Amino acid sequence: MTAVTVRAPAKVNLQLAVGPLRGDGYHDLVNVFHAVSLVDEVTAAPAGRLEVTVEAAPSARVAIEGVPVDGDNLAARAARLVAARLGVEPQVSLRIRKAIPVAGGMAGGSADAAAALVACARLWDDRDDPLLGRDDLLEIGAALGSDVPFAVLGGTAVGLGRGERLTPALTRGTFHWVFATADGGLSTPAVYAECDRLREEHGEPAAMPEVSQALMTALATGDVKGLGAALTNDLQPAALRLRPSLDRTLAAGRDAGAIGALVSGSGPTCAFLAESEGHAADLAAALEGAGVARSVVRAQGPYPGATII
Ligand SMILES: C[C@](O)(CO)[C@H](O)COP(=O)(O)OP(=O)(O)OC[C@H]1O[C@@H](n2ccc(N)nc2=O)[C@H](O)[C@@H]1O
Ligand SMILES: Nc1ncnc2c1ncn2[C@@H]1O[C@H](COP(=O)(O)OP(=O)(O)OP(=O)(O)O)[C@@H](O)[C@H]1O
Numbered sequence: 343m344t345a346v347t348v349r350a351p352a353k354v355n356l357q358l359a360v361g362p363l364r365g366d367g368y369h370d371l372v373n374v375f376h377a378v379s380l381v382d383e384v385t386a387a388p389a390g391r392l393e394v395t396v397e398a399a400p401s402a403r404v405a406i407e408g409v410p411v412d413g414d415n416l417a418a419r420a421a422r423l424v425a426a427r428l429g430v431e432p433q434v435s436l437r438i439r440k441a442i443p444v445a446g447g448m449a450g451g452s453a454d455a456a457a458a459l460v461a462c463a464r465l466w467d468d469r470d471d472p473l474l475g476r477d478d479l480l481e482i483g484a485a486l487g488s489d490v491p492f493a494v495l496g497g498t499a500v501g502l503g504r505g506e507r508l509t510p511a512l513t514r515g516t517f518h519w520v521f522a523t524a525d526g527g528l529s530t531p532a533v534y535a536e537c538d539r540l541r542e543e544h545g546e547p548a549a550m551p552e553v554s555q556a557l558m559t560a561l562a563t564g565d566v567k568g569l570g571a572a573l574t575n576d577l578q579p580a581a582l583r584l585r586p587s588l589d590r591t592l593a594a595g596r597d598a599g600a601i602g603a604l605v606s607g608s609g610p611t612c613a614f615l616a617e618s619e620g621h622a623a624d625l626a627a628a629l630e631g632a633g634v635a636r637s638v639v640r641a642q643g644p645y646p647g648a649t650i651i
Pocket of ligand 1 (some may be wrong): 355358368369370373433442447449452486487488489490503504505530531597607608
């Protein structure tokens, strides 16, 4: 095997309901993940040692500064875990082409980790019945980060626990999205901590979250308006507190007729749901014109998880 290239998707959280802080520092969640056609690519090739290179995909305006190019990169950590499970040396060159914003709330690092899991598993074991199956990769992914298993699975799925216990959700048709990226990222732990602080400040203790049935029905029936009305993100107030300018971005999308508007995960990327492909083009043009984003990107969901190309 000379080289394996894998594509893995960004996500938007359709419902992100944050429960109480657990003893291990994580929050129990109801996390409805939705993969979209904004993808990173990881190419794994044999090398004398573990090497990482990171570049922005030609079509994307991704700021890649701050992405580690050493063993700390999530893709490199994924490669080491796969190597350990297969009993081989992690001697691989990982070339990462990023189109997913960095620290943007769209799980870009998790996508790269998922892509590296799939790529290295194939590079080092290309038998028809490989030692590591999809369930093994989901399990290894959970050790790397709460969002990684979903980037392996893709589609639309309900995540419980810290988001790693996944059940695929029934969906119908394609949904059209517009994403407004921001200058500078937000730290995921900082946004969760701010969410806890705001709840304490307002005397609102966290309840155990429940899956939104309105959301599940809208997904199963392909009801765009129902989906727009059911979108929720408990981290949004915290992201807005840390990045007040996002209020203007969300308002610009709503004013331009978005069916739904919310912060994606821990932010600062904002996600807008459109009624159709044409509506998404209009919405993207309006957001570009409003000057409220670093870049404006269109994508469709659901999209497959990490896939060899
Ligand atoms: C915000 C989301 O992207 C929504 O999908 C995820 O919950 C975050 O997933 P992730 O980036 O893979 O996060 P991890 O690497 O697992 O955790 C980073 C940090 O986020 C916080 N964290 C994460 C997941 C979770 N259920 N509760 C948390 O409080 C913790 O402070 C943790 O130390
Ligand atoms: N392959 C990678 N791509 C991007 N960031 C990485 C990668 N590996 C490690 N990191 C580190 O992880 C941090 C968060 O990156 P990432 O792009 O995954 O954030 P995010 O999209 O907000 O994550 P999430 O939505 O899962 O909370 C980066 O600032 C960087 O330091």
